[in-house]
Every structure is written in C-alpha cells, then in structure tokens.
Amino acid sequence: MPKPSDTKALPAFRTAGLTKTYGEGKAAVHALRGVDLEVPTGEVVVLLGPSGSGKSTLLNILGGLDRATSGDAYFTDHELTAMADRELTLYRRDHVGFVFQFYNLMPSLTAEENVELVTEIAHNPMDPGKALDLVGLGERRHHFPAQLSGGEQQRVAIARAIAKQPDVLFCDEPTGALDSTTGRAVLKVLADVNEALGTTVLMVTHAAATAAMAHRVIHFADGAIRDVVRNAERLPPEEIVW
Numbered sequence: 001m002p003k004p005s006d007t008k009a010l011p012a013f014r015t016a017g018l019t020k021t022y023g024e025g026k027a028a029v030h031a032l033r034g035v036d037l038e039v040p041t042g043e044v045v046v047l048l049g050p051s052g053s054g055k056s057t058l059l060n061i062l063g064g065l066d067r068a069t070s071g072d073a074y075f076t077d078h079e080l081t082a083m084a085d086r087e088l089t090l091y092r093r094d095h096v097g098f099v100f101q102f103y104n105l106m107p108s109l110t111a112e113e114n115v116e117l118v119t120e121i122a123h124n125p126m127d128p129g130k131a132l133d134l135v136g137l138g139e140r141r142h143h144f145p146a147q148l149s150g151g152e153q154q155r156v157a158i159a160r161a162i163a164k165q166p167d168v169l170f171c172d173e174p175t176g177a178l179d180s181t182t183g184r185a186v187l188k189v190l191a192d193v194n195e196a197l198g199t200t201v202l203m204v205t206h207a208a209a210t211a212a213m214a215h216r217v218i219h220f221a222d223g224a225i226r227d228v229v230r231n232a233e234r235l236p237p238e239e240i241v242w
C-alpha cells in the first residue's frame with residue numbers, strides 16, 4: 001500500500017457502524033455494537049471506559065490486528081475493512097506502530113538492536129539512535145533490557161514503534177505496568193513524539209487522568225461510544241496525577 005499522499009486533511013480514522021462479535025449463538029460476545037468514530041490526523045486521542053467495553057477490540061481493528069464483523073473502517077482514504085490479509089500486513093508494517101502494556105523486548109538484544117529489528121524491515125525508517133534519542137535513551141543504547149527500569153524499557157518499546165516513522169501510534173495501557181512517576185515520563189515521550197513528528201496517537205488507558213493530555217477523549221461503554229470530549233486546554237503529562 002503506498003504512503004498516503006496529501007492526506008493531511010483527511011481524518012486518520014473513520015468508522016461507521018463498526019461491530020465485532022466474538023463467538024456465535026448463545027456464546028456470542030458483542031464487543032463492538034456499532035461504532036461511529038472520527039480521529040483527526042495529528043491528534044492525541046485517549047479512549048476511556050470500563051473493562052470489557054471494547055476499547056482494545058477497537059484498537060486492534062484500527063491497527064489491522066483483528067477484523068470487524070460488520071461496518072466500515074477507514075485509515076485516511078484506505079478502507080481497512082475491505083483489505084485482504086496481505087494488504088493489512090503491509091498497512092501494519094508501513095503505517096502503524098504499537099506500544100503495549102508489556103514491552104515485548106528481546107532480552108538478548110541491546111536497546112539499539114531491539115529498535116533495529118524494526119528499522120531493518122521498515123519502508124522509511126529513522127536512524128535507531130535518533131529514535132532512542134527522541135525517547136531520552138541515546139546514552140543507554142548498548143544496554144540490555146534487564147539493565148533498564150520498567151519505564152526505560154517502555155521507552156525502548158516506544159523508540160521501536162516510532163523508528164519506522166508510523167503515521168499512527170497505538171498504545172494499549174502503555175503505563176499499566178508502571179508507577180505514576182515513571183508513567184508520566186512515558187506519557188511525556190508520547191506527547192513529545194506527537195508534537196515532534198505529528199504522529200497520531202490513539203491510547204487506551206484505565207488511568208482516567210491521562211485524558212487531560214489528549215486533544216480528544218472518547219468515552220466507551222458497552223461496545224459503543226458514549227461521549228466524545230474535545231479538551232479546550234491540554235495538561236502537560238508531567239502535571240498529570242493518578
């Protein structure tokens with residue numbers, strides 16, 4: 001799939017009537033029950049909602065990791081819901097970065113080598129050292145994950161995700177395993193990446209206070225959007241308390 005050209009004016013994502021049902025019959029779980037959503041390009045968007053309300057399911061569909069049951073989902077002008085598996089793979093490879101609660105770093109590789117795993121196959125990568133500089137870990141590039149704190153390991157995972165210069169960064173509970181001070185440092189890195197690179201950031205979190213750093217907050221309940229709030233003023237991550 002080519003890099004979208006002149007798509008700045010298009011929303012990063014649009015969905016209409018998006019549903020996802022796991023299983024069938026009496027065992028069916030309706031994880032998404034008709035989601036109509038718009039995520040503007042370049043924004044930090046936080047998804048909040050009770051456990052089981054469908055946040056990760058939505059993130060996984062928009063990230064090309066899972067498929068919807070019905071409805072439409074677009075990334076810019078590309079229809080994700082119409083893509084063949086091969087196209088979805090290319091979409092994930094060329095446009096999307098993921099940051100999860102657990103960092104999934106290779107323990108036998110240094111920070112820099114973990115980032116290189118991605119840059120070696122990426123379409124338009126940045127220098128791994130630059131990615132580590134951006135997350136404040138340039139000096140620790142030769143350290144192994146076991147020599148880094150949880151927050152530092154998460155920053156390596158963020159460096160790995162941004163090194164391929166994705167259009168979108170999906171973050172599922174990126175601070176879930178971290179204490180609040182370390183979590184704030186990680187959120188600051190995400191805000192800095194959004195600011196410096198214009199990367200759209202879509203973040204699922206249980207830490208409701210995180211909403212204060214977002215351009216837009218989507219409240220989820222029972223597989224649907226209950227409310228979308230645009231923050232008139234955003235709080236710097238370092239001022240967020242939870």
Ligand SMILES: Nc1ncnc2c1ncn2[C@@H]1O[C@H](COP(=O)(O)OP(=O)(O)OP(=O)(O)O)[C@@H](O)[C@H]1O
Pocket residue numbers: 022023029030031049050051052053054055056057058
């Ligand atoms: N692979 C699956 N098979 C069956 N049911 C699933 C599967 N994945 C998710 N579900 C169900 O779909 C619903 C939505 O799950 P999802 O993980 O999207 O919620 P969530 O809002 O992200 O929850 P949490 O905040 O706890 O992570 C839940 O009822 C969950 O049990």
